[in-house]
Amino acid sequence: MNETRLLFFGPLREAAGGGERLVQLPDEVATPAGVIDWISAGDEVLAARLAQPDIRIAVDQKIVDRDASFDGAEEIAFLPPFSGG
Amino acid sequence: MTIAPASFDPDAALARFRRANVEAGAIASFIGQVRPGDANDPTESLALEYYPGLAEREIENFAADALKRWPLKAIEIIHRVGAMAPGEPIVFVAAAADHRRAAFEAVDFLMDYLKSEAPFWKQEKRASGTRWIEPRSEDYADIARWRDGERERKI
Numbered sequence: 425m426n427e428t429r430l431l432f433f434g435p436l437r438e439a440a441g442g443g444e445r446l447v448q449l450p451d452e453v454a455t456p457a458g459v460i461d462w463i464s465a466g467d468e469v470l471a472a473r474l475a476q477p478d479i480r481i482a483v484d485q486k487i488v489d490r491d492a493s494f495d496g497a498e499e500i501a502f503l504p505p506f507s508g509g
Numbered sequence: 510m511t512i513a514p515a516s517f518d519p520d521a522a523l524a525r526f527r528r529a530n531v532e533a534g535a536i537a538s539f540i541g542q543v544r545p546g547d548a549n550d551p552t553e554s555l556a557l558e559y560y561p562g563l564a565e566r567e568i569e570n571f572a573a574d575a576l577k578r579w580p581l582k583a584i585e586i587i588h589r590v591g592a593m594a595p596g597e598p599i600v601f602v603a604a605a606a607d608h609r610r611a612a613f614e615a616v617d618f619l620m621d622y623l624k625s626e627a628p629f630w631k632q633e634k635r636a637s638g639t640r641w642i643e644p645r646s647e648d649y650a651d652i653a654r655w656r657d658g659e660r661e662r663k664i
Contacts, residue, residue, distance in 0.1 A: 433560060434630030435641040482628075485563045501560060507642040508559075508588065508629030509541055509600050509620055 430463065431501040439473045440502075449497075456481040457490040459500055478505050510568050510586045512559065517587055519601040526585045526603045533582045533605035537612035539620055541600040543593050546635055553634045555593045560628035564588075571622040575604070578618070579611040586619065588629065621651045 428449050432440035445463075453462045464471035473479070480487050480503040483494050487503075511517075519540045527536055546552030572584050587601040600623060604615035623629075624644070631642040 431560070433558065433628065434632070482560070482563055485560075485566070487563075501563070503560065503628055504630065504641075505644045506625050506628055507631045507644050508557075508627045509624035 426496060426498070428497050429499045430459070431499065433501065434504045434507075436473060436479070436502050436504050439470050454493045454495065455491050456483065456488060456500065460490070474502060479503065510565065510572060511588070512561075512564065513587055513589050514591050516593070516597055517589065517601070519587070519598045522585065522587055522601050523603060526583070526605065530583050530605035533612075534607045535609040535612040536603060536605045537609065537616045538601065538603035539616050540598055541620075543595045543597050543599060545595045546633075550635050550637045552595050553636065555595075555599070556632045556634070557590045557593065557599065558630050558632070559588075559590050564628050567627045568623070571619065571626065575615045575618055579604075579606065579615045581606050581611060581615055584615065584619065586623070588623065588627075590629070618655055621648070621655065624648045625652050 427446050430445040430447055432443055437443045447463070449459065449462065453459055460471075460474045464474055481490060482488070482501040482503060483492070483497045484499055485501075488494075523538050526538070530536060543555045544552060568586060568588070572586060575581065575584060582605040585601070585603045589597070589599050593599065600620070602616050602619045602623070604612045604619070606612040606615070625648045633640055633642055
């Protein structure tokens with residue numbers, strides 16, 4: 425089974441306790457919403473942060489809906505509201 | 510489009526852009542700089558992080574959108590990442606066109622998109638502590654101006 429790199433940016437990096445995690449997702453975890461449930465099980469702080477609708481999710485560098493299914497993602501990024509410029 | 514990991518010179522960038530577009534009748538530009546903060550709680554530094562790969566692609570996408578919306582000759586975008594001191598440039602945007610309205614509007618549009626549609630995050634360090642900058646409601650209102658065909662190409 426391939427590893428998936430989870431990336432947490434900005435304030436989410438602090439909530440996740442680090443910017444990057446290498447994980448082996450179970451086969452049945454195949455949507456961003458499923459990944460959120462899986463990684464935030466037992467972590468109420470992270471669960472609350474990731475549940476906020478203004479968090480965007482990119483699967484393999486493409487912003488997708490939370491219920492968009494993927495097949496073998498290499499990289500999943502959790503993106504809090506942007507503040508560039 | 511450039512993501513700059515170290516300090517850049519926006520004056521030189523503008524001079525280069527102008528020389529490359531001498532046939533343009535109008536050039537508009539914008540420079541964003543790190544604010545000094547409050548007198549009693551000054552900003553010590555600003556740290557800007559980004560998502561490499563996605564940031565470049567999102568910027569290319571809305572730059573291409575600007576080129577479709579307005580009759581532009583060229584666009585330049587430079588965005589800093591990393592640690593910056595007050596007064597340092599964060600962002601430089603310039604647009605060249607035959608006439609001023611297209612150049613002004615394109616720069617305004619690009620800045621609105623850079624503020625809230627490109628994966629950058631700012632963290633401000635002050636004497637009182639460190640905090641992440643949240644987008645303001647004005648930022649969302651600004652970007653909404655360009656949606657739903659409210660601003661058709663009028664030039």
